[in-house]
Amino acid sequence: MNKKLIIVKIGGKVTANEAELEKALFAFSKIEGKKILVHGGGKKASEVAEMLNIDSKFIDGRRITDKPMLEIAVMVYAGLVNKSIVAKLQSLGCNALGVCGADLNLIKAEKRTNTEFDFGLVGDITKVNSKATNSILEADQTLVISSITHDGNGQLLNTNADAIAAKLSEAMADNHDVSLIYCFEHKGVFTDIHDPKTLIENLSKLDFDSLKNSGKIKDGMIPKLSSGFSAIKNKVKSVIIGNTDYLINKNNPKTTLIN
């Protein structure tokens, strides 16, 4: 029988809200067995960029990561957010180890080039080091992974945290029953975000495609859900989209992705 592994990705609006983050980390610390936390920290990075008078540049709503912006992402994600989470988890009795993808060569990526625009120092994941990840899990240590990777030639790369959570889940699914939880600011996926009655309890790939085509699911939800469906397709046992209430109590509302 495969061992169970729970991978939780917490979103930028959770890490940026002290009370929500506290709630999420408390719930995460209570999860029994093997677990990994993945995080970004987008909002705080924008704040620091603004304070440093560095313009956040966007093309079609997607951030361009030039060198100053990469430095801020590394400082905020791999530094401030990651170590604050680790210190908090340690205080809750969870033996956390905070890393980025360069540490132990855990997540290798290559600079994105196959796009119309140059998004700068942004990485698409090429390899997850499941052997090293496994050793850490076997030592009963809890990885806290920030969304920075490297190319193996000394270059750090900004990488989507949802994609890291999904690729990591897929890589670990070879010898674990992996549950992937995307914990963000909403209760789940809605057909109308302004109408709480429209929460989708079970979302199939077919329904996702049609909601995407009709424009009812858009922006950051598209890559998040695409990552989630890729995980489901690649042997990950369950993918849930929910908020911190779900993390605290599994009976609370959420969206479950189904094949």
Place this chain on the structure above:
Amino acid sequence: MNKKLIIVKIGGKVTANEAELEKALFAFSKIEGKKILVHGGGKKASEVAEMLNIDSKFIDGRRITDKPMLEIAVMVYAGLVNKSIVAKLQSLGCNALGVCGADLNLIKAEKRTNTEFDFGLVGDITKVNSKATNSILEADQTLVISSITHDGNGQLLNTNADAIAAKLSEAMADNHDVSLIYCFEHKGVFTDIHDPKTLIENLSKLDFDSLKNSGKIKDGMIPKLSSGFSAIKNKVKSVIIGNTDYLINKNNPKTTLIN
């Protein structure tokens, strides 16, 4: 026979100078056997603080770490400097794992209180987790430790990197032959820093005390050398003060601390 362990602490003026850092990391990557790198990153933190319009506050030449300054220290030391070093070492074939003292509860500290002034969120080391450090060394992983610790109650603390290197050396000396190298911007300790002929090849504790009393050794050199002599007294095999040239070739000039 004890295993050999080399602990290198690189100073703020080395980490802040791209060419010097490159040289130091290349030399460090070539060291065979078990090794640990310890770093701070003071100068870059001051630069970021200035860009953020946060005043660096000092009492008697010592920095006050208030909350905004701690956040900058965590961003710069545990984030930007640590991960840049890790990515570079990985590209040099050295399997680096970048951490701060909160990770795996490696270095616990308590807020400094026994002083005339409140230096803020500054930690004095209370415990080094030599068991976890040992496991990492046994897995042939190379720790890269930034000078941030935690109090175990969720609070990160700014901590002197020289002290971390010395306390870690002492803790690991129980079952290792530890060599501690302080690699900074000078060739070693001088009686007159402006006269290269006055390099002290072997510095005894007695000589140190008299040079300190006469004012010939001052400022940051005093805690650095005090840490070094404490290490020598506590079973650390050798303590060397030198620059990157020494790191590259052990025959180059340096200062050796002697009992």
